[in-house]
Amino acid sequence: MAPTPYDPEESGVLRPRALRALDHHVDRPHLAMDRTPSSISSGRSTPVPEDAPPSVHSISIVRKQVRAQAKQRIFHNIDYQPRLSHFDPKSDHHWTWTAQVFLTLHTLTFLMKMHSYAFYNGHLSETERRLSALDEPEVKPLPVAVHYPRSPIVANGASMANTETDSTDTEIDPKQQVNKLRADLATELTSPLGQVTYPQNLTYSNYLEFMLFPTLCYELEYPRTTNTRWIEVLIKAAAVFGCIFLLTLTSEEFIVPVLSDSALRLRVISSHFERGLILAETISMLLFPFMVTFLLVFLVIFEYILGAFAEITRFADRRFYSDWWNSCDWLEFSRKWNLPVHHFLRRHVYFSSLTRFSVPGAMAITFLVSSIAHELVMVCITKKWRGYGFFAMMMQLPIVAVQRSKFVKGRKTFNVSYVSSSSGNLLF
Structure with a gap:
C-alpha cells in the first residue's frame, strides 16, 4: 500500500x-x-495592536509564557530539580520543631518498649530452659535462682550463703533443693496476677497491646479496668488542645519576643559586662514563662495524653507521676516526676549496669543515658548541637553528691541547691 x-x-x-x-x-x-x-x-489570543500601551504588551507576554508553561506532554513527567530533603540542614524546607520533637519522642518510646519486650522475654526464655533442665534425670546441681540482675555482689553473697549452709547442715536433701529451685523458676515464669504464664504471652495481640499501653516496661500481665469511659477520653483530648493553645500563646507572647530583643541587643554591644547584664536580664524574664511552659507540657504528657491512652486501653495503673513538687533533692525529683522513664532506667539501665559496675558507676551510666536522650530532644528543637542539655543533666551528679553529704542530707533548711538547680534546669 x-x-x-x-x-x-x-x-x-x-x-x-x-x-x-x-x-x-x-x-x-x-x-x-x-x-x-x-x-x-x-x-492563541487576540493580537495586540502595535500602538497599545507597554503595560498591555507586558500582560500579553506574561499570559503567553504562562500558557506555554501549562502545556504538558502526553506522558506525565516528573519535575526533578536539585532539591534537598527535610532533614538536611542545608535545605530551605524543614519540619517544624514540634513535629521533630514529636517524631523523636515517639521513636525513643518505641525503641525503649521494644528493648524491654525483647530483654524480658529473653530472660523468661532462659528461665524456662533452666526449669526444663530440672526434669532430666540425674541433673547436676544448678545455682540457686536469684532476682534479676545477678550482680557479682549478689552472686558472691549467694555462693557464700550456700557454703555456710553446706558447712552447717550437711543433711539437706538434694531433692528438696531441686524442688525449691523449681518453685522459684515457676514463680518467675508466672505473672504477678497469676493468669498468664510464659510462653502464653508470645502473641501478636499481646505485643500490640503493649505498644499502646502507657508504660515502657514489659510485664506478662497488667491490671485492667472493666470498661472505657469515652466521656473521659473526650475531656482529656479537649484539654490537650487547650494546653497546646496556651503553650503557643506563651511562647509567642512571652518567650520569642524576649529572645529576639536580646539577640538584637547582643549584636550591637561589644562590652562583655553589658552582654552579661543582658543575659542575666533575659534569664530573669524567661524564668516564669519557662515555668508555665514546663507545667503545661507536663500536664499534656503525663495527665492528659497518657491518661487518655490508659482509658482507651483500659490500663488500670494511672500513676504516671508522684508528688515531685515536694521533692527535697534531685534524686527524689528524678524518681517522682516521670515514673514510666524512671522505671525503665532503673530496670534496664541501672540494674543492668550493677552486673559489672558499682552503685556510683551504675548511677553515672544511668544519668549518661538520660542526658543523651535530653540532648537529642534539644537538638531537634534548636537544630544545633550545643551540649547545653547534656551538660545540665550531667551536672546533677555533683549536685546529688552535695545533697547526699552529711552537711546537707536530712536538712531541708540548708538544701538550697535543689531549688537553684531546678530553676536552672527549666532553662534547658
Missing part, C-alpha cells in the same frame, strides 16, 4: 492536545467559528 500524503490532522494523533487544537485553528479556520466557549483553548 502506498503511503498516504502528509496530513496534519492524522499526524496530530501523537501530538499534545493543545498543539492539535492549534492545528485546527490554523489550517481549518472555519472550524474555529463553530466552537463554543467551553471548548479547548487554542493557546
Whole structure:
C-alpha cells in the first residue's frame, strides 16, 4: 500500500492536545467559528495592536509564557530539580520543631518498649530452659535462682550463703533443693496476677497491646479496668488542645519576643559586662514563662495524653507521676516526676549496669543515658548541637553528691541547691 500524503490532522494523533487544537485553528479556520466557549483553548489570543500601551504588551507576554508553561506532554513527567530533603540542614524546607520533637519522642518510646519486650522475654526464655533442665534425670546441681540482675555482689553473697549452709547442715536433701529451685523458676515464669504464664504471652495481640499501653516496661500481665469511659477520653483530648493553645500563646507572647530583643541587643554591644547584664536580664524574664511552659507540657504528657491512652486501653495503673513538687533533692525529683522513664532506667539501665559496675558507676551510666536522650530532644528543637542539655543533666551528679553529704542530707533548711538547680534546669 502506498503511503498516504502528509496530513496534519492524522499526524496530530501523537501530538499534545493543545498543539492539535492549534492545528485546527490554523489550517481549518472555519472550524474555529463553530466552537463554543467551553471548548479547548487554542493557546492563541487576540493580537495586540502595535500602538497599545507597554503595560498591555507586558500582560500579553506574561499570559503567553504562562500558557506555554501549562502545556504538558502526553506522558506525565516528573519535575526533578536539585532539591534537598527535610532533614538536611542545608535545605530551605524543614519540619517544624514540634513535629521533630514529636517524631523523636515517639521513636525513643518505641525503641525503649521494644528493648524491654525483647530483654524480658529473653530472660523468661532462659528461665524456662533452666526449669526444663530440672526434669532430666540425674541433673547436676544448678545455682540457686536469684532476682534479676545477678550482680557479682549478689552472686558472691549467694555462693557464700550456700557454703555456710553446706558447712552447717550437711543433711539437706538434694531433692528438696531441686524442688525449691523449681518453685522459684515457676514463680518467675508466672505473672504477678497469676493468669498468664510464659510462653502464653508470645502473641501478636499481646505485643500490640503493649505498644499502646502507657508504660515502657514489659510485664506478662497488667491490671485492667472493666470498661472505657469515652466521656473521659473526650475531656482529656479537649484539654490537650487547650494546653497546646496556651503553650503557643506563651511562647509567642512571652518567650520569642524576649529572645529576639536580646539577640538584637547582643549584636550591637561589644562590652562583655553589658552582654552579661543582658543575659542575666533575659534569664530573669524567661524564668516564669519557662515555668508555665514546663507545667503545661507536663500536664499534656503525663495527665492528659497518657491518661487518655490508659482509658482507651483500659490500663488500670494511672500513676504516671508522684508528688515531685515536694521533692527535697534531685534524686527524689528524678524518681517522682516521670515514673514510666524512671522505671525503665532503673530496670534496664541501672540494674543492668550493677552486673559489672558499682552503685556510683551504675548511677553515672544511668544519668549518661538520660542526658543523651535530653540532648537529642534539644537538638531537634534548636537544630544545633550545643551540649547545653547534656551538660545540665550531667551536672546533677555533683549536685546529688552535695545533697547526699552529711552537711546537707536530712536538712531541708540548708538544701538550697535543689531549688537553684531546678530553676536552672527549666532553662534547658
